[in-house]
Amino acid sequence: MTADQDWMIDSLARVAGVRHVILCSRDGLVIARSASLDRDDSERLAATCTSLLSVSRSVAGTYGTGGRALYQVMAQYEGGVLFLRGAAEGTCLGVLTQGVIDPALIGQEMQRLVLRYGESVLRTPLRDGAPNTFTSAPAPGAATGGPGA
Template sequence: MTGPSRLPGQAGADLSFMIDDFARVPGVRHVVLLSMDGLAMLWSSGLERDSAERLAALTCTALGTGRALAKEVGERDGRGGQLICQFPSGGHFVVGAVGVTAGIGVAVEPGAPLPGVVNELQRLIGAVGARLAPSPLMAGGGIA
């Protein structure tokens, strides 16, 4: 079960289910879904709230670095895509942007099948992004 959700109603329940499901991918240690201001919205079980908050803040920083790097290499929209950090132990940390509204950070066990984790993360990002996208009414649109 994921940590407490900061998302209301059905959206929070759907995303909680998705985070729990992704956390069962072989080699995934921890997952945190965060807002673009660095607040943890959901996280995988086994991750304490304080750790989730720190991981969210660090992931937010990595996403900002990714956006800056994207601009330097010519990405027109300035989105960072994914960043992968590899550590001497063989573990990885993968950061992904979920549109412009959120991000996901994933701690990966040493020796884990990284291509499989990244492939599943891309699926998760697509599914989460679809649920976090603001409706036209929330985005300032109106009914004509």
């Protein structure tokens, strides 16, 4: 995938309250970004997203009840919320929102995007020496389905 695939995240970027959307590889490289993000900010956000997912997956492995599966990370801060999740093997989806949003709607739209394009489109191949720091396991009870989901 290349930055030419920014169109994939357009529908998510248009959801009420969404400020920025990014799709990045496990090692922090930008795959796609919303038009609201310039190159420097998108690279900084990609590095932040993959770092947070890696740390969160470590917590899941140490303190969770199963393996190291991580479903979603949500960080609320003054003026906004950051949502993170795996989108496919080796790929992370991040959404920054305004402070007042419907978190269920954001999560649902993130899931819709992941299901629409699937593993074959969103997967980022593992580069030599890059650790596999997160997976795209769906949350228990998450909706599944095909392209229209």
